[in-house]
Amino acid sequence: MAETKRKNFKSRLAVLRKFFRVMGIKPYHVIIPIVLSFFVAAFDGIGLGLLVPIARGIVSDFAFVNEMPVLKDLIAAFPQVYAMTTTPNKNTFLFLVVLVFLATILKNLFLYINSVFTAYWHGIFKYNVYKFIFNRFMSFGKLFFDRTNQGYLVMVLNYSDKVMDLLVLFEKSVERIFTLLVYFVIMYMISWKLTLITLFVFPVLYISLRAIIRKIEEIAKFRNKSFIELHRNVFNILSCVPLVKAYSREEETKLKYADLNEQLKRYDFRTLRVYRLMEPLQDVIVTMVMLLMVSIVALLLAKDKPAEISVFVVFFYAARKVLPLFNIFNQIKADFMQAKPPLKEISKIFDDKDKFFVVEGEKTFEGLHERINVTNLVYGYTQENPVIKGMSFSIEKGKTVALVGPSGAGKTTLISLLMRFYDCPSGSIFIDNTDIREFKLKSLRAHMVLVSQDALLFNDTLRNNLVFGLDRKVSDEELMEALRKSQLQNFVKNVPSGLDAEIGDKGLKLSGGEKQRVAIARAFLKRSEMLILDEATSSLDTPTEKNIQEAINEVIKGRTAVIIAHRLSTVKNADKIIFVEEGKIAEQGSLNELLERKGKFYEYWEAQKFY
Secondary structure, eight states: OHHHHHHHHHHHHHHHHHHHHHHTOOHHHHHHHHHHHHHHHHHHHHHHHHHHHHHHHHHSOSGGGGGSTTHHHHHHHOHHHHTSSSOHHHHHHHHHHHHHHHHHHHHHHHHHHHHHHHHHHHHHHHHHHHHHHHHHHHHSOHHHHHHSOHHHHHHHHHHHHHHHHHHHHHHHHHHHHHHHHHHHHHHHHHOHHHHHHHHTHHHHHHHHHHHHHHHHHHHHHHHHHHHHHHHHHHHHHHHTHHHHHHTTOHHHHHHHHHHHHHHHHHHHHHHHHHHHTHHHHHHHHHHHHHHHHHHHHHHHHHHHOGGGHHHHHHHHHHHHHHGGGGGHHHHHHHHHHHHHHHHHHHHHHHSOTTOOOOOOOSBOOOOOSSEEEEEEEEEOSSSSSOSEEEEEEEEETTOEEEEEOOTTSSHHHHHHHHTTSSOOOTTSEEETTEEGGGBOHHHHHTTEEEEOSSOOOOSSBHHHHHSTTOSSOOOHHHHHHHHHHTTOHHHHHHSTTGGGOBOOGGGTTSOHHHHHHHHHHHHHHHOOSEEEEESTTTTSOHHHHHHHHHHHHHHHTTSEEEEEOSSGGGGTTOSEEEEEETTEEEEEEOHHHHHHHTSHHHHHHHHHTOO
């Protein structure tokens, strides 16, 4: 058990170290706040230390100050100021008060500089963390996103604030530790015996609050699960609002959200209730120790040193301020326990397990010269259930190949492997006799364009959606020509903003057909030599489909094209048709060859009545 805890602790520390490295923390980012914190504590201690001679002088006389180290040298350095009046006690008192004031000014000046410095760098650290996590997301394979809720990913991105809170706590802790040390030096100089009694508070506080910290850790685990479930539910609801309304499930959805929200609220309140118990319990313990010390002082001074009681007032003031600082170690542990679940989720982003990275080669793809060969391709999202089971075929340069077959046969998976969204097995896909895995991803995809069944659009203007991914400047005339070919020019003419019209989240302001036409227009603009169409005309009405099919036929000329279609009228002009069933190629050939064969494709053709 102890070994497991030690390993878990080391694992979390490793994550924190990686996180701090990602933040871009340099040595001076740590050293400067520590130095500034030291000066804050030092001048705070100087101000407190000067209260000792002030208290003693008020009760008796300030003559002893002229014999004190440092103070006597300071007084000697300003003889004119010190001799302004004939009352030495008054002069010394005012001199000490001025020194306390100056120490307070300097302490707060360094405190301000430290807070501004750390606030500035925290902003940069936070930006670096967000950028790193987002960049990590972009490096993961598509299969990772297929299996991960998007609401969860947004939540993990925001979890970085928890680690930033730990950094802030660390910086405050450094300042408090310096203050603790400085105050202890002053207290030790006043009474080493009482200072030793004060030290007993630390183990008492640590032991008494240990159960509270364990409880906070336990609640934090359940709270994190509830938090994740709430975010997943919210994302699912907001992404499927039409479905919720279509089935009239608004009230049930509200109740489910309310239940999850109520559960999270209860965990938050339980954490707060337990966490807030630390302060009163600490106060009771500190008060008990203070009363014990007051009693000891009263017994010692009542007999022979009543004048020294003024000095011990300063000691008690220092003790009252320093004793709560003992709790900083418990507070660090309690806050760390609350941050453990978020750290665990963030550590998964650092981990490469189940991220499904797509292996990238070193060769730059210059373009297709001869053919694409698929050789005995086997692929599955899990090893136990392959989706593609030994496919072999070729795609000649400048030819059009159509993939036809029932849903779930592996067609979309196949083009995802061609686009390198998923990492295919070595030696299964070749371009001009070179394994596709040897090419750099960016250079390969620069020669490909995909128009999928679900048009992917940003919540942005029509113009920005059309030119997305292009490295060249595109004129309005070229944009309008692409829209004309995709039968979308009327939409632009009918909206006041034209090309700068906002199309809404995922193209919400467009119809299903308009969304796909935007995607087709974007494909025209990319001018890639390899065109991949995955049910690109599925959301179009028959007249529009006919017009766009003519435009697609035009853009396909001289290019290599792979088309997936259930509407077989769109594949009549394909050079080769491959019928896929249950992850295997059932038959392939030209349209006439397949119709004459009267196999699987013929049955599909007859069912759709296309002659």
